Amino acid sequence: MAAAALASPALGQDLTPDFYSETCPDALSTIKLLVGAAILREPRMGASLVRLHFHDCFVNGCDGSILLDDTDDMVGEKLAKPNNNSVRGYEVIDTIKSAVNMVCLGNVVSCADILALAARDSIVALGGTSYDVLLGxxxxxxxxxxxxxxxxxxxxxxxxALQDNFESHGLSLHDLVVLSGGHTLGYSRCLFFRGRLYNETSSLDPAFAAALDERCPPAGDDDALASLDDTPTTVDTDYYQGILQGRALLHSDHQLLYQQGADDDLVKYYADNPDKFWEDFGAAMVKMGSISPLTGDDGEIRENCRVVNQE
Incomplete structure:
Protein backbone atom coordinates (compact mmCIF):
# COMPACT_ATOMS: atom_id res chain seq x y z
CA MET A 1 0.00 0.00 0.00
CA ALA A 2 1.03 3.61 -0.39
CA ALA A 3 1.35 5.52 2.85
CA ALA A 4 -1.04 8.38 3.27
CA ALA A 5 0.46 11.85 3.00
CA LEU A 6 1.23 13.46 6.32
CA ALA A 7 -0.73 16.65 6.78
CA SER A 8 1.11 19.94 7.11
CA PRO A 9 1.12 21.36 10.63
CA ALA A 10 -1.74 23.74 11.30
CA LEU A 11 0.20 25.33 14.12
CA GLY A 12 3.68 26.79 14.29
CA GLN A 13 3.35 28.66 11.02
CA ASP A 14 5.70 31.40 12.27
CA LEU A 15 8.55 28.89 12.44
CA THR A 16 11.19 28.77 9.72
CA PRO A 17 14.30 26.62 9.11
CA ASP A 18 16.59 29.65 8.70
CA PHE A 19 15.48 31.53 11.82
CA TYR A 20 19.05 31.86 13.17
CA SER A 21 20.86 32.33 9.85
CA GLU A 22 21.62 35.98 10.61
CA THR A 23 21.47 36.19 14.41
CA CYS A 24 23.69 33.16 15.02
CA PRO A 25 24.89 31.34 11.89
CA ASP A 26 27.06 28.92 13.90
CA ALA A 27 24.29 27.75 16.22
CA LEU A 28 23.13 24.70 14.25
CA SER A 29 26.63 23.38 13.55
CA THR A 30 27.56 23.79 17.23
CA ILE A 31 24.51 21.82 18.35
CA LYS A 32 25.20 19.08 15.81
CA LEU A 33 28.82 18.78 16.96
CA LEU A 34 27.90 18.48 20.63
CA VAL A 35 25.07 16.01 20.01
CA GLY A 36 27.48 13.86 18.03
CA ALA A 37 30.05 14.00 20.85
CA ALA A 38 27.44 13.03 23.45
CA ILE A 39 26.31 10.05 21.39
CA LEU A 40 29.90 9.01 20.77
CA ARG A 41 30.42 8.89 24.54
CA GLU A 42 27.13 7.04 25.10
CA PRO A 43 25.15 5.84 22.06
CA ARG A 44 22.02 5.47 24.22
CA MET A 45 21.95 9.26 24.62
CA GLY A 46 20.55 9.67 21.13
CA ALA A 47 17.29 8.01 22.12
CA SER A 48 17.16 10.11 25.27
CA LEU A 49 17.45 13.37 23.34
CA VAL A 50 14.73 12.32 20.90
CA ARG A 51 12.49 11.40 23.84
CA LEU A 52 13.08 14.77 25.53
CA HIS A 53 11.64 16.50 22.46
CA PHE A 54 8.62 14.15 22.35
CA HIS A 55 7.79 14.62 26.01
CA ASP A 56 8.27 18.38 25.80
CA CYS A 57 5.92 18.80 22.83
CA PHE A 58 3.13 16.68 24.28
CA VAL A 59 2.76 18.96 27.32
CA ASN A 60 1.39 22.37 26.34
CA GLY A 61 3.38 22.40 23.12
CA CYS A 62 7.06 22.52 22.20
CA ASP A 63 8.16 25.15 24.69
CA GLY A 64 11.10 23.71 26.63
CA SER A 65 8.97 23.39 29.78
CA ILE A 66 10.28 19.88 30.46
CA LEU A 67 13.70 21.36 31.21
CA LEU A 68 12.57 23.59 34.09
CA ASP A 69 13.64 22.54 37.58
CA ASP A 70 11.09 22.64 40.39
CA THR A 71 10.94 25.75 42.54
CA ASP A 72 9.25 26.66 45.80
CA ASP A 73 6.30 27.95 43.75
CA MET A 74 6.18 25.36 40.95
CA VAL A 75 6.26 21.58 40.60
CA GLY A 76 7.34 20.97 37.03
CA GLU A 77 7.44 18.05 34.64
CA LYS A 78 10.65 16.29 35.59
CA LEU A 79 9.11 14.27 38.42
CA ALA A 80 5.88 13.46 36.58
CA LYS A 81 5.21 9.73 36.26
CA PRO A 82 6.16 9.47 32.54
CA ASN A 83 9.43 11.34 33.17
CA ASN A 84 10.72 10.50 36.64
CA ASN A 85 13.67 8.07 36.53
CA SER A 86 13.01 7.72 32.81
CA VAL A 87 13.63 10.89 30.81
CA ARG A 88 17.31 11.89 30.78
CA GLY A 89 19.80 14.00 28.86
CA TYR A 90 19.28 17.25 30.77
CA GLU A 91 23.01 17.71 31.32
CA VAL A 92 23.68 17.37 27.59
CA ILE A 93 21.16 20.14 26.90
CA ASP A 94 22.87 22.27 29.57
CA THR A 95 26.21 21.80 27.82
CA ILE A 96 24.73 22.64 24.43
CA LYS A 97 22.99 25.76 25.74
CA SER A 98 26.19 27.08 27.32
CA ALA A 99 28.17 26.48 24.14
CA VAL A 100 25.52 28.07 21.93
CA ASN A 101 25.34 31.14 24.17
CA MET A 102 29.09 31.46 23.71
CA VAL A 103 29.19 31.13 19.91
CA CYS A 104 26.14 33.40 19.56
CA LEU A 105 27.76 36.02 21.84
CA GLY A 106 24.62 36.08 23.90
CA ASN A 107 21.29 34.46 24.70
CA VAL A 108 19.87 33.97 21.19
CA VAL A 109 18.75 30.34 20.73
CA SER A 110 15.80 29.04 22.76
CA CYS A 111 15.93 25.85 24.78
CA ALA A 112 12.85 24.61 22.91
CA ASP A 113 14.67 24.97 19.59
CA ILE A 114 17.73 23.22 21.01
CA LEU A 115 15.52 20.25 21.93
CA ALA A 116 14.11 20.07 18.39
CA LEU A 117 17.55 20.29 16.79
CA ALA A 118 19.14 17.81 19.21
CA ALA A 119 16.42 15.27 18.36
CA ARG A 120 17.04 15.65 14.62
CA ASP A 121 20.81 15.52 15.01
CA SER A 122 20.50 12.37 17.16
CA ILE A 123 18.43 10.66 14.49
CA VAL A 124 20.99 11.53 11.81
CA ALA A 125 23.95 10.49 13.97
CA LEU A 126 22.38 7.06 14.46
CA GLY A 127 21.68 6.37 10.81
CA GLY A 128 18.45 8.19 10.02
CA THR A 129 17.74 10.70 7.28
CA SER A 130 18.03 14.41 7.95
CA TYR A 131 15.15 16.86 7.71
CA ASP A 132 14.80 20.62 8.07
CA VAL A 133 13.83 21.64 11.60
CA LEU A 134 11.49 24.61 11.80
CA LEU A 135 12.84 27.14 14.31
CA GLY A 136 11.78 30.24 16.18
CA ALA A 161 -6.71 5.87 24.03
CA LEU A 162 -3.52 6.41 22.01
CA GLN A 163 -5.54 7.74 19.08
CA ASP A 164 -7.48 10.09 21.35
CA ASN A 165 -4.28 11.35 22.91
CA PHE A 166 -2.60 12.02 19.58
CA GLU A 167 -5.73 13.62 18.12
CA SER A 168 -5.88 15.97 21.11
CA HIS A 169 -2.47 17.20 19.98
CA GLY A 170 -3.51 17.59 16.35
CA LEU A 171 -1.88 14.33 15.28
CA SER A 172 -3.51 11.55 13.25
CA LEU A 173 -3.46 7.75 13.44
CA HIS A 174 -0.85 7.83 10.71
CA ASP A 175 1.26 10.21 12.82
CA LEU A 176 0.86 7.82 15.76
CA VAL A 177 2.22 4.87 13.78
CA VAL A 178 5.08 6.86 12.27
CA LEU A 179 6.13 8.63 15.47
CA SER A 180 5.98 5.35 17.39
CA GLY A 181 8.83 4.41 15.08
CA GLY A 182 10.97 6.55 17.36
CA HIS A 183 11.13 3.34 19.39
CA THR A 184 13.68 2.22 16.83
CA LEU A 185 16.00 3.78 19.42
CA GLY A 186 16.42 3.20 23.11
CA TYR A 187 15.35 1.06 26.03
CA SER A 188 12.46 0.70 28.43
CA ARG A 189 12.41 -0.03 32.15
CA CYS A 190 10.95 -3.32 33.41
CA LEU A 191 8.28 -1.26 35.18
CA PHE A 192 6.79 -0.36 31.80
CA PHE A 193 6.77 -3.79 30.14
CA ARG A 194 6.23 -6.17 33.09
CA GLY A 195 2.46 -6.25 32.55
CA ARG A 196 2.86 -7.16 28.90
CA LEU A 197 5.43 -9.84 29.70
CA TYR A 198 3.31 -11.65 32.28
CA ASN A 199 -0.27 -10.83 31.20
CA GLU A 200 -0.07 -10.91 27.39
CA THR A 201 1.94 -14.07 26.83
CA SER A 202 -0.20 -15.26 23.92
CA SER A 203 0.92 -12.32 21.78
CA LEU A 204 4.63 -12.64 22.59
CA ASP A 205 7.18 -14.70 20.71
CA PRO A 206 8.19 -17.45 23.23
CA ALA A 207 11.93 -16.94 22.81
CA PHE A 208 11.52 -13.19 23.21
CA ALA A 209 9.41 -13.67 26.32
CA ALA A 210 11.98 -16.06 27.81
CA ALA A 211 14.77 -13.52 27.26
CA LEU A 212 12.71 -10.77 28.89
CA ASP A 213 11.86 -13.02 31.83
CA GLU A 214 15.57 -13.22 32.66
CA ARG A 215 15.74 -9.41 32.82
CA CYS A 216 12.41 -8.49 34.37
CA PRO A 217 11.05 -10.53 37.31
CA PRO A 218 7.34 -10.53 38.26
CA ALA A 219 8.16 -8.19 41.15
CA GLY A 220 11.06 -5.88 41.91
CA ASP A 221 13.95 -4.67 39.76
CA ASP A 222 11.77 -2.01 38.13
CA ASP A 223 14.80 -0.29 36.59
CA ALA A 224 16.07 -3.31 34.63
CA LEU A 225 16.32 -2.34 30.97
CA ALA A 226 15.37 -4.05 27.72
CA SER A 227 15.80 -2.58 24.26
CA LEU A 228 12.74 -1.43 22.34
CA ASP A 229 13.98 -3.31 19.28
CA ASP A 230 16.97 -5.47 18.43
CA THR A 231 19.06 -2.49 17.24
CA PRO A 232 18.53 0.17 19.93
CA THR A 233 21.25 2.54 18.69
CA THR A 234 20.39 2.41 14.99
CA VAL A 235 17.55 4.14 13.16
CA ASP A 236 15.98 1.38 11.07
CA THR A 237 12.69 -0.48 10.68
CA ASP A 238 13.51 -3.36 13.00
CA TYR A 239 10.93 -1.90 15.40
CA TYR A 240 8.09 -2.55 12.94
CA GLN A 241 9.45 -5.97 12.03
CA GLY A 242 9.51 -6.84 15.72
CA ILE A 243 5.86 -5.90 16.14
CA LEU A 244 4.91 -8.26 13.31
CA GLN A 245 7.01 -11.04 14.87
CA GLY A 246 5.48 -10.83 18.36
CA ARG A 247 8.48 -8.94 19.71
CA ALA A 248 6.82 -5.65 20.63
CA LEU A 249 8.21 -4.75 24.05
CA LEU A 250 5.46 -2.36 25.15
CA HIS A 251 1.71 -2.88 25.22
CA SER A 252 1.27 0.39 23.29
CA ASP A 253 3.60 -0.87 20.54
CA HIS A 254 1.68 -4.13 20.17
CA GLN A 255 -1.54 -2.13 19.91
CA LEU A 256 -0.45 -0.76 16.52
CA LEU A 257 -1.48 -4.11 15.04
CA TYR A 258 -5.11 -3.30 15.79
CA GLN A 259 -5.56 -0.34 13.46
CA GLN A 260 -8.72 -0.20 11.42
CA GLY A 261 -9.33 1.30 8.00
CA ALA A 262 -6.93 2.93 5.57
CA ASP A 263 -3.88 2.72 7.82
CA ASP A 264 -4.28 -0.90 8.89
CA ASP A 265 -1.19 -2.06 6.97
CA LEU A 266 1.17 0.73 8.02
CA VAL A 267 3.24 -1.45 10.37
CA LYS A 268 3.95 -3.90 7.56
CA TYR A 269 4.40 -1.07 5.07
CA TYR A 270 7.17 0.53 7.10
CA ALA A 271 8.72 -2.82 7.98
CA ASP A 272 9.12 -3.44 4.24
CA ASN A 273 10.00 0.13 3.19
CA PRO A 274 12.75 1.65 5.34
CA ASP A 275 13.38 4.54 2.96
CA LYS A 276 9.74 5.56 3.18
CA PHE A 277 9.84 5.32 6.97
CA TRP A 278 12.82 7.68 7.15
CA GLU A 279 11.04 10.15 4.88
CA ASP A 280 7.73 10.03 6.71
CA PHE A 281 9.35 10.05 10.15
CA GLY A 282 11.11 13.32 9.38
CA ALA A 283 7.84 14.87 8.20
CA ALA A 284 6.04 13.64 11.31
CA MET A 285 8.75 15.04 13.57
CA VAL A 286 8.35 18.44 11.92
CA LYS A 287 4.59 18.24 12.44
CA MET A 288 4.96 17.24 16.08
CA GLY A 289 7.58 19.94 16.59
CA SER A 290 5.00 22.52 15.47
CA ILE A 291 2.54 21.82 18.28
CA SER A 292 1.59 25.11 19.96
CA PRO A 293 4.98 26.83 19.93
CA LEU A 294 5.48 30.14 21.72
CA THR A 295 6.54 32.77 19.20
CA GLY A 296 6.77 36.55 18.90
CA ASP A 297 6.54 38.16 22.32
CA ASP A 298 5.19 35.06 24.09
CA GLY A 299 7.43 33.31 26.58
CA GLU A 300 11.13 34.12 26.69
CA ILE A 301 14.52 32.82 25.59
CA ARG A 302 15.98 31.29 28.72
CA GLU A 303 19.59 32.03 29.57
CA ASN A 304 19.69 28.79 31.55
CA CYS A 305 17.32 26.05 30.39
CA ARG A 306 16.63 24.95 33.97
CA VAL A 307 15.32 28.27 35.31
CA VAL A 308 13.31 31.22 34.08
CA ASN A 309 15.15 34.47 33.50
CA GLN A 310 15.42 36.88 36.39
CA GLU A 311 13.64 40.17 35.82
Whole structure:
Protein backbone atom coordinates (compact mmCIF):
# COMPACT_ATOMS: atom_id res chain seq x y z
CA MET A 1 0.00 0.00 0.00
CA ALA A 2 1.03 3.61 -0.39
CA ALA A 3 1.35 5.52 2.85
CA ALA A 4 -1.04 8.38 3.27
CA ALA A 5 0.46 11.85 3.00
CA LEU A 6 1.23 13.46 6.32
CA ALA A 7 -0.73 16.65 6.78
CA SER A 8 1.11 19.94 7.11
CA PRO A 9 1.12 21.36 10.63
CA ALA A 10 -1.74 23.74 11.30
CA LEU A 11 0.20 25.33 14.12
CA GLY A 12 3.68 26.79 14.29
CA GLN A 13 3.35 28.66 11.02
CA ASP A 14 5.70 31.40 12.27
CA LEU A 15 8.55 28.89 12.44
CA THR A 16 11.19 28.77 9.72
CA PRO A 17 14.30 26.62 9.11
CA ASP A 18 16.59 29.65 8.70
CA PHE A 19 15.48 31.53 11.82
CA TYR A 20 19.05 31.86 13.17
CA SER A 21 20.86 32.33 9.85
CA GLU A 22 21.62 35.98 10.61
CA THR A 23 21.47 36.19 14.41
CA CYS A 24 23.69 33.16 15.02
CA PRO A 25 24.89 31.34 11.89
CA ASP A 26 27.06 28.92 13.90
CA ALA A 27 24.29 27.75 16.22
CA LEU A 28 23.13 24.70 14.25
CA SER A 29 26.63 23.38 13.55
CA THR A 30 27.56 23.79 17.23
CA ILE A 31 24.51 21.82 18.35
CA LYS A 32 25.20 19.08 15.81
CA LEU A 33 28.82 18.78 16.96
CA LEU A 34 27.90 18.48 20.63
CA VAL A 35 25.07 16.01 20.01
CA GLY A 36 27.48 13.86 18.03
CA ALA A 37 30.05 14.00 20.85
CA ALA A 38 27.44 13.03 23.45
CA ILE A 39 26.31 10.05 21.39
CA LEU A 40 29.90 9.01 20.77
CA ARG A 41 30.42 8.89 24.54
CA GLU A 42 27.13 7.04 25.10
CA PRO A 43 25.15 5.84 22.06
CA ARG A 44 22.02 5.47 24.22
CA MET A 45 21.95 9.26 24.62
CA GLY A 46 20.55 9.67 21.13
CA ALA A 47 17.29 8.01 22.12
CA SER A 48 17.16 10.11 25.27
CA LEU A 49 17.45 13.37 23.34
CA VAL A 50 14.73 12.32 20.90
CA ARG A 51 12.49 11.40 23.84
CA LEU A 52 13.08 14.77 25.53
CA HIS A 53 11.64 16.50 22.46
CA PHE A 54 8.62 14.15 22.35
CA HIS A 55 7.79 14.62 26.01
CA ASP A 56 8.27 18.38 25.80
CA CYS A 57 5.92 18.80 22.83
CA PHE A 58 3.13 16.68 24.28
CA VAL A 59 2.76 18.96 27.32
CA ASN A 60 1.39 22.37 26.34
CA GLY A 61 3.38 22.40 23.12
CA CYS A 62 7.06 22.52 22.20
CA ASP A 63 8.16 25.15 24.69
CA GLY A 64 11.10 23.71 26.63
CA SER A 65 8.97 23.39 29.78
CA ILE A 66 10.28 19.88 30.46
CA LEU A 67 13.70 21.36 31.21
CA LEU A 68 12.57 23.59 34.09
CA ASP A 69 13.64 22.54 37.58
CA ASP A 70 11.09 22.64 40.39
CA THR A 71 10.94 25.75 42.54
CA ASP A 72 9.25 26.66 45.80
CA ASP A 73 6.30 27.95 43.75
CA MET A 74 6.18 25.36 40.95
CA VAL A 75 6.26 21.58 40.60
CA GLY A 76 7.34 20.97 37.03
CA GLU A 77 7.44 18.05 34.64
CA LYS A 78 10.65 16.29 35.59
CA LEU A 79 9.11 14.27 38.42
CA ALA A 80 5.88 13.46 36.58
CA LYS A 81 5.21 9.73 36.26
CA PRO A 82 6.16 9.47 32.54
CA ASN A 83 9.43 11.34 33.17
CA ASN A 84 10.72 10.50 36.64
CA ASN A 85 13.67 8.07 36.53
CA SER A 86 13.01 7.72 32.81
CA VAL A 87 13.63 10.89 30.81
CA ARG A 88 17.31 11.89 30.78
CA GLY A 89 19.80 14.00 28.86
CA TYR A 90 19.28 17.25 30.77
CA GLU A 91 23.01 17.71 31.32
CA VAL A 92 23.68 17.37 27.59
CA ILE A 93 21.16 20.14 26.90
CA ASP A 94 22.87 22.27 29.57
CA THR A 95 26.21 21.80 27.82
CA ILE A 96 24.73 22.64 24.43
CA LYS A 97 22.99 25.76 25.74
CA SER A 98 26.19 27.08 27.32
CA ALA A 99 28.17 26.48 24.14
CA VAL A 100 25.52 28.07 21.93
CA ASN A 101 25.34 31.14 24.17
CA MET A 102 29.09 31.46 23.71
CA VAL A 103 29.19 31.13 19.91
CA CYS A 104 26.14 33.40 19.56
CA LEU A 105 27.76 36.02 21.84
CA GLY A 106 24.62 36.08 23.90
CA ASN A 107 21.29 34.46 24.70
CA VAL A 108 19.87 33.97 21.19
CA VAL A 109 18.75 30.34 20.73
CA SER A 110 15.80 29.04 22.76
CA CYS A 111 15.93 25.85 24.78
CA ALA A 112 12.85 24.61 22.91
CA ASP A 113 14.67 24.97 19.59
CA ILE A 114 17.73 23.22 21.01
CA LEU A 115 15.52 20.25 21.93
CA ALA A 116 14.11 20.07 18.39
CA LEU A 117 17.55 20.29 16.79
CA ALA A 118 19.14 17.81 19.21
CA ALA A 119 16.42 15.27 18.36
CA ARG A 120 17.04 15.65 14.62
CA ASP A 121 20.81 15.52 15.01
CA SER A 122 20.50 12.37 17.16
CA ILE A 123 18.43 10.66 14.49
CA VAL A 124 20.99 11.53 11.81
CA ALA A 125 23.95 10.49 13.97
CA LEU A 126 22.38 7.06 14.46
CA GLY A 127 21.68 6.37 10.81
CA GLY A 128 18.45 8.19 10.02
CA THR A 129 17.74 10.70 7.28
CA SER A 130 18.03 14.41 7.95
CA TYR A 131 15.15 16.86 7.71
CA ASP A 132 14.80 20.62 8.07
CA VAL A 133 13.83 21.64 11.60
CA LEU A 134 11.49 24.61 11.80
CA LEU A 135 12.84 27.14 14.31
CA GLY A 136 11.78 30.24 16.18
CA UNK A 137 10.18 28.75 19.29
CA UNK A 138 10.44 30.61 22.56
CA UNK A 139 10.60 29.11 26.04
CA UNK A 140 7.86 28.69 28.61
CA UNK A 141 8.15 30.42 31.96
CA UNK A 142 6.28 27.70 33.86
CA UNK A 143 5.72 23.96 33.86
CA UNK A 144 3.12 21.61 35.32
CA UNK A 145 3.50 18.11 36.74
CA UNK A 146 -0.26 17.57 36.45
CA UNK A 147 -0.25 18.44 32.74
CA UNK A 148 2.65 16.07 32.13
CA UNK A 149 0.85 13.27 33.97
CA UNK A 150 -2.30 13.86 31.94
CA UNK A 151 -0.93 14.65 28.47
CA UNK A 152 1.98 12.29 27.77
CA UNK A 153 0.80 8.98 26.26
CA UNK A 154 1.73 5.96 28.35
CA UNK A 155 3.02 2.51 27.33
CA UNK A 156 -0.07 0.96 28.96
CA UNK A 157 -2.62 2.57 26.62
CA UNK A 158 -4.84 0.65 24.22
CA UNK A 159 -5.11 1.89 20.65
CA UNK A 160 -8.31 3.98 21.13
CA ALA A 161 -6.71 5.87 24.03
CA LEU A 162 -3.52 6.41 22.01
CA GLN A 163 -5.54 7.74 19.08
CA ASP A 164 -7.48 10.09 21.35
CA ASN A 165 -4.28 11.35 22.91
CA PHE A 166 -2.60 12.02 19.58
CA GLU A 167 -5.73 13.62 18.12
CA SER A 168 -5.88 15.97 21.11
CA HIS A 169 -2.47 17.20 19.98
CA GLY A 170 -3.51 17.59 16.35
CA LEU A 171 -1.88 14.33 15.28
CA SER A 172 -3.51 11.55 13.25
CA LEU A 173 -3.46 7.75 13.44
CA HIS A 174 -0.85 7.83 10.71
CA ASP A 175 1.26 10.21 12.82
CA LEU A 176 0.86 7.82 15.76
CA VAL A 177 2.22 4.87 13.78
CA VAL A 178 5.08 6.86 12.27
CA LEU A 179 6.13 8.63 15.47
CA SER A 180 5.98 5.35 17.39
CA GLY A 181 8.83 4.41 15.08
CA GLY A 182 10.97 6.55 17.36
CA HIS A 183 11.13 3.34 19.39
CA THR A 184 13.68 2.22 16.83
CA LEU A 185 16.00 3.78 19.42
CA GLY A 186 16.42 3.20 23.11
CA TYR A 187 15.35 1.06 26.03
CA SER A 188 12.46 0.70 28.43
CA ARG A 189 12.41 -0.03 32.15
CA CYS A 190 10.95 -3.32 33.41
CA LEU A 191 8.28 -1.26 35.18
CA PHE A 192 6.79 -0.36 31.80
CA PHE A 193 6.77 -3.79 30.14
CA ARG A 194 6.23 -6.17 33.09
CA GLY A 195 2.46 -6.25 32.55
CA ARG A 196 2.86 -7.16 28.90
CA LEU A 197 5.43 -9.84 29.70
CA TYR A 198 3.31 -11.65 32.28
CA ASN A 199 -0.27 -10.83 31.20
CA GLU A 200 -0.07 -10.91 27.39
CA THR A 201 1.94 -14.07 26.83
CA SER A 202 -0.20 -15.26 23.92
CA SER A 203 0.92 -12.32 21.78
CA LEU A 204 4.63 -12.64 22.59
CA ASP A 205 7.18 -14.70 20.71
CA PRO A 206 8.19 -17.45 23.23
CA ALA A 207 11.93 -16.94 22.81
CA PHE A 208 11.52 -13.19 23.21
CA ALA A 209 9.41 -13.67 26.32
CA ALA A 210 11.98 -16.06 27.81
CA ALA A 211 14.77 -13.52 27.26
CA LEU A 212 12.71 -10.77 28.89
CA ASP A 213 11.86 -13.02 31.83
CA GLU A 214 15.57 -13.22 32.66
CA ARG A 215 15.74 -9.41 32.82
CA CYS A 216 12.41 -8.49 34.37
CA PRO A 217 11.05 -10.53 37.31
CA PRO A 218 7.34 -10.53 38.26
CA ALA A 219 8.16 -8.19 41.15
CA GLY A 220 11.06 -5.88 41.91
CA ASP A 221 13.95 -4.67 39.76
CA ASP A 222 11.77 -2.01 38.13
CA ASP A 223 14.80 -0.29 36.59
CA ALA A 224 16.07 -3.31 34.63
CA LEU A 225 16.32 -2.34 30.97
CA ALA A 226 15.37 -4.05 27.72
CA SER A 227 15.80 -2.58 24.26
CA LEU A 228 12.74 -1.43 22.34
CA ASP A 229 13.98 -3.31 19.28
CA ASP A 230 16.97 -5.47 18.43
CA THR A 231 19.06 -2.49 17.24
CA PRO A 232 18.53 0.17 19.93
CA THR A 233 21.25 2.54 18.69
CA THR A 234 20.39 2.41 14.99
CA VAL A 235 17.55 4.14 13.16
CA ASP A 236 15.98 1.38 11.07
CA THR A 237 12.69 -0.48 10.68
CA ASP A 238 13.51 -3.36 13.00
CA TYR A 239 10.93 -1.90 15.40
CA TYR A 240 8.09 -2.55 12.94
CA GLN A 241 9.45 -5.97 12.03
CA GLY A 242 9.51 -6.84 15.72
CA ILE A 243 5.86 -5.90 16.14
CA LEU A 244 4.91 -8.26 13.31
CA GLN A 245 7.01 -11.04 14.87
CA GLY A 246 5.48 -10.83 18.36
CA ARG A 247 8.48 -8.94 19.71
CA ALA A 248 6.82 -5.65 20.63
CA LEU A 249 8.21 -4.75 24.05
CA LEU A 250 5.46 -2.36 25.15
CA HIS A 251 1.71 -2.88 25.22
CA SER A 252 1.27 0.39 23.29
CA ASP A 253 3.60 -0.87 20.54
CA HIS A 254 1.68 -4.13 20.17
CA GLN A 255 -1.54 -2.13 19.91
CA LEU A 256 -0.45 -0.76 16.52
CA LEU A 257 -1.48 -4.11 15.04
CA TYR A 258 -5.11 -3.30 15.79
CA GLN A 259 -5.56 -0.34 13.46
CA GLN A 260 -8.72 -0.20 11.42
CA GLY A 261 -9.33 1.30 8.00
CA ALA A 262 -6.93 2.93 5.57
CA ASP A 263 -3.88 2.72 7.82
CA ASP A 264 -4.28 -0.90 8.89
CA ASP A 265 -1.19 -2.06 6.97
CA LEU A 266 1.17 0.73 8.02
CA VAL A 267 3.24 -1.45 10.37
CA LYS A 268 3.95 -3.90 7.56
CA TYR A 269 4.40 -1.07 5.07
CA TYR A 270 7.17 0.53 7.10
CA ALA A 271 8.72 -2.82 7.98
CA ASP A 272 9.12 -3.44 4.24
CA ASN A 273 10.00 0.13 3.19
CA PRO A 274 12.75 1.65 5.34
CA ASP A 275 13.38 4.54 2.96
CA LYS A 276 9.74 5.56 3.18
CA PHE A 277 9.84 5.32 6.97
CA TRP A 278 12.82 7.68 7.15
CA GLU A 279 11.04 10.15 4.88
CA ASP A 280 7.73 10.03 6.71
CA PHE A 281 9.35 10.05 10.15
CA GLY A 282 11.11 13.32 9.38
CA ALA A 283 7.84 14.87 8.20
CA ALA A 284 6.04 13.64 11.31
CA MET A 285 8.75 15.04 13.57
CA VAL A 286 8.35 18.44 11.92
CA LYS A 287 4.59 18.24 12.44
CA MET A 288 4.96 17.24 16.08
CA GLY A 289 7.58 19.94 16.59
CA SER A 290 5.00 22.52 15.47
CA ILE A 291 2.54 21.82 18.28
CA SER A 292 1.59 25.11 19.96
CA PRO A 293 4.98 26.83 19.93
CA LEU A 294 5.48 30.14 21.72
CA THR A 295 6.54 32.77 19.20
CA GLY A 296 6.77 36.55 18.90
CA ASP A 297 6.54 38.16 22.32
CA ASP A 298 5.19 35.06 24.09
CA GLY A 299 7.43 33.31 26.58
CA GLU A 300 11.13 34.12 26.69
CA ILE A 301 14.52 32.82 25.59
CA ARG A 302 15.98 31.29 28.72
CA GLU A 303 19.59 32.03 29.57
CA ASN A 304 19.69 28.79 31.55
CA CYS A 305 17.32 26.05 30.39
CA ARG A 306 16.63 24.95 33.97
CA VAL A 307 15.32 28.27 35.31
CA VAL A 308 13.31 31.22 34.08
CA ASN A 309 15.15 34.47 33.50
CA GLN A 310 15.42 36.88 36.39
CA GLU A 311 13.64 40.17 35.82
Missing amino acids: RRDATSASMDDANNDIPTPFMDLP
